[in-house]
Amino acid sequence: xxxxxxxxxxVINEDSPEFIKSPQEWKxxxxxxxxxxxxxxxxxxxxxxxNQSGVARGLFDMDTLCAIHDRMVREVNQAGGRIDAIFFxxxxxxxxxxxxxxxxxxxxxxxxxxxxxxxGVPAIGDGLRDIEAAVAAGAQPLLVLTGKGEQTRLDPxxxxxTRIFRDLAAAADALTDAVEGSGIRTG
Amino acid sequence: xxVLRAIVLMAVVALIxxxxxxxxxxxxxxxxxxxxxxxARWADIVLWVLRHVCRLDYRVLGSGNLPQRSAVILAKxxxxxETMAFQxxxxxxxxxxxxxxxxxxxxxxxxxxxxxxxxxxGAGKDALTQVLEQGGALLREGLWxxxxxxxxxxxxxxxxxxxxxxxxLAAASGAPVVPVAHNAGEFWRKGSFRIRPGTxxxxxxxxxxxxxxxxxxxxxxxxxxxxxxxxxxFPHHYPEPAR
Numbered sequence: 001x002x003x004x005x006x007x008x009x010x011v012i013n014e015d016s017p018e019f020i021k022s023p024q025e026w027k028x029x030x031x032x033x034x035x036x037x038x039x040x041x042x043x044x045x046x047x048x049x050x051n052q053s054g055v056a057r058g059l060f061d062m063d064t065l066c067a068i069h070d071r072m073v074r075e076v077n078q079a080g081g082r083i084d085a086i087f088f089x090x091x092x093x094x095x096x097x098x099x100x101x102x103x104x105x106x107x108x109x110x111x112x113x114x115x116x117x118x119x120g121v122p123a124i125g126d127g128l129r130d131i132e133a134a135v136a137a138g139a140q141p142l143l144v145l146t147g148k149g150e151q152t153r154l155d156p157x158x159x160x161x162t163r164i165f166r167d168l169a170a171a172a173d174a175l176t177d178a179v180e181g182s183g184i185r186t187g
Numbered sequence: 188x189x190v191l192r193a194i195v196l197m198a199v200v201a202l203i204x205x206x207x208x209x210x211x212x213x214x215x216x217x218x219x220x221x222x223x224x225x226x227a228r229w230a231d232i233v234l235w236v237l238r239h240v241c242r243l244d245y246r247v248l249g250s251g252n253l254p255q256r257s258a259v260i261l262a263k264x265x266x267x268x269e270t271m272a273f274q275x276x277x278x279x280x281x282x283x284x285x286x287x288x289x290x291x292x293x294x295x296x297x298x299x300x301x302x303x304x305x306x307x308x309g310a311g312k313d314a315l316t317q318v319l320e321q322g323g324a325l326l327r328e329g330l331w332x333x334x335x336x337x338x339x340x341x342x343x344x345x346x347x348x349x350x351x352x353x354x355x356l357a358a359a360s361g362a363p364v365v366p367v368a369h370n371a372g373e374f375w376r377k378g379s380f381r382i383r384p385g386t387x388x389x390x391x392x393x394x395x396x397x398x399x400x401x402x403x404x405x406x407x408x409x410x411x412x413x414x415x416x417x418x419x420x421f422p423h424h425y426p427e428p429a430r
Contacts, residue, residue, distance in 0.1 A: 056423035058373070058385055090423035097426030105427070 008050035010126035010147015031169035037081030055090035102132035208297035242384035249391035264335035265372025344424035354406035
């Protein structure tokens with residue numbers, strides 16, 4: 001099985017320092033829906049792993065988060081893609097939970113649920129937290145320059161093995177071109 | 188601002204409670220349901236202040252789950268808020284409460300005229316007999332009985348042992364159990380003066396039919412639903428610690 005793990009804010013949709021608190025505030029980054037469709041059509045299971053501390057901060061509740069994700073899933077479907085599962089962490093740093101990125105709890109949960117090892121599984125994000133979580137879980141870190149990506153690229157802590165792409169569309173192009181016989185497949 | 192709002196709330200409670208308790212005492216000769224209607228206004232006023240001054244509102248999920256007959260409510264207990272809000276959310280109800288509450292000046296005197304099952308916490312098995320006898324009589328009269336199986340208020344994200352008294356009452360009386368989850372403690376913590384503005388979510392679960400079930404099984408099912416619902420609605424209260 002081919003798996004790809006995506007961060008949400010700043011990768012699939014435009015990020016906001018004020019958080020995405022309602023379905024109306026969820027706006028796809030141009031080309032991201034089509035990129036997910038392409039990954040789907042190339043046989044990837046697309047899984048989202050996203051920090052959503054807005055829940056713990058009381059900015060929105062679970063019903064609202066589910067409504068936001070409904071919109072995301074619907075729009076991806078409309079573009080011909082499919083999101084297989086969404087994993088989220090509702091906590092804040094102070095909770096010291098295992099799921100909040102840069103910890104690798106969510107990615108390990110994905111590995112356990114799908115019964116696969118994450119070695120070589122591409123994990124795409126725009127923040128250092130996403131990249132660090134990917135490295136901690138043994139996945140292959142891909143940085144996109146949308147969202148916080150431009151800042152993250154300049155961060156000296158960025159792991160050396162990080163592959164960098166303009167946006168999700170470019171990353172998806174690389175993954176789908178490279179799939180044939182290249183070893184980015186797992187399981 | 189939050190402190191100022193809390194002071195207004197305290198002032199209103201301090202102002203209305205003595206006259207209300209006198210009115211409550213004066214209702215003693217009236218039928219139980221009339222006394223209930225009068226005394227429950229106290230909670231309406233306090234909730235009005237909470238909503239409009241402290242900006243603490245609520246929403247209810249699963250109202251369609253309420254059975255058509257009187258039932259035993261087994262609910263999470265996180266704050267004083269739910270003891271008042273339940274009076275607006277559920278049909279006329281009696282509370283299982285510790286006897287010492289009835290000795291609180293004014294508040295307790297009024298509460299004593301409100302339908303209740305007051306138990307002596309030290310009494311052990313006798314306390315259960317009181318719940319079964321008095322609770323059974325109240326349910327037959329058509330009142331609902333509210334039990335907080337964890338016994339006392341707990342902080343968000345924590346669970347105390349679910350005691351079996353409420354489930355035993357359902358098993359003995361045949362009344363269905365309505366499990367209730369909510370997050371009032373997220374806004375109003377036990378022992379805290381500060382009340383954070385926001386919206387409490389109260390979720391009412393499918394009624395549990397006690398026929399053919401032991402009290403322990405009823406208790407387990409109620410706990411499973413409540414604790415599962417708490418984690419579904421409020422996952423941010425239940426972080427799994429990093430190893």
